[in-house]
Amino acid sequence: MIQEIFAPDPAAAGILRKQSGTENAALRPSIFLLAFEHRGGRYLFQSLTKQCLRVDPALYRAVREPEPALSPEDRRFLAEHWFLVPAEKDETALFEGLQRLLRLRTARSRPSSFTILPTTACNARCFYCVEQGMSVASMSRETVEETVAHILRGRDPAHKVHLRWFGGEPLAAPQVIDRISEAMAGAGVDFDAAMITNGILIDEKILEKMCGPWRIRRLQITLDGPEEEYNRRKNYRFAYPSAWRELLDVLRRLSEAPIAVVLRCNVDRDNVDGLGRMLEELAGALPKKERFYFYFTPLYAQKESREHAELFRRCLEAKVLARDLGFPYAPTAPLHRFRHTVCMAENPFGSQVISPEGLLFNCDMMPAGSSYGSVREGIVKPELLRRFTRPEPVAERCRDCPGLTSCTSFTGCPIKPLQCRRVRELELLCDLRCELDKGKQPGEAREEAPELPC
16 A cells, blocks of 8 residues: 655656666665654655655565565556665765756846845843854944845846845844835835844834834744743843843734744753743743744754754754644755755855845855955855855765755855764654644645744
8 A cells, every 4th residue: 555645846756757767677775765653654755756655564664675575566656756766776866966957947146035134243142152253243324225236236136035134133233124124115126034033122113113114024033941041041231120021022922913933942951951841831921823933953062962863852852842832833844845955055146145244155154254245346256156056975974864855965064963864864754743743635735834944
């Protein structure tokens, strides 16, 4: 018995098509095959094509063998749909070719997404901030006008413009957001926006701007634990009677606004035990939960530790608990489409980061020496861009990883997870099981969720 649960991604399937010429070949399970059990069912997921099947126990056992013994019909179906491949098949090369072709199909000569840092100043003092040691700067009026001119001059007119406000704390410089949003609307540009913020400065006036001229459709707000842990980690520069309580009031107001809110929790060994208590308090404080999505991730330093996989498993438990408490669940990576770029750095011609000084980067972590131009001069170091538009060869240790399709393909990424293979498997299994729990039938529309950050 074979029942299709998720259809293949049309873009990937349109290039790969059905595998042929396997009738007399010795077949083995694909490296992209993930077999798992859930609530009494047995499932096969092909992470390259994104097709998911439910199968009977006998087929489930057989297909996982090095040389599966199957009926001719099952053998043909699984081979045509890439669950089984010839023993000598180089599937990593297949992945690389599919990635290149899809990047070429969607390549843009002009950006449509702009991450703008109005300031690197912040009212919080998080000990883990990736911008520690970075000089504090804010956009001058001159740089703001040059940024406006750069976007209007360089944007892709065939696509909607997406602005992403980042910092520092972007709400520490609302006048910059005012001016750039006003200029986009005045020029007739079709645009929307997102913002990464600690949220504490969102009052009624700011929320009105977000829902109005700023056109904010998504917010990411950081929560790092229950009240005492949150207040300790944020360590705000200015006195708030209770920052946690004030943020709860902000979240209550946001629950009435047409904005999706991603609540990000940066996790380490010191706050992981408090995640359940935090979620239970939030569930009690927010009667309207449908606009809130949780993203739990170990801190960058933890990703290079031996305890990373166990810490990540605890993060996934918290994410499932949030679902059980009534909050919507969003997969970390798309389950139904092949993701040919994983982060903004892999799509530098479609996306730009603009610093407070007007410098252009391809990553919002803005590594030293990686600026390739400015809003005044445009692109002056095209070789830095070309480096990231061409996928690098897959590392030898990653060649047989089923999670390869949701990883960055370049070695320049500053994040170096030690336990990445185990983490990708845990993440994918959790996302698949939660997707199956939605009870959706094949072909039925699925609720849209914001794509979570990498």
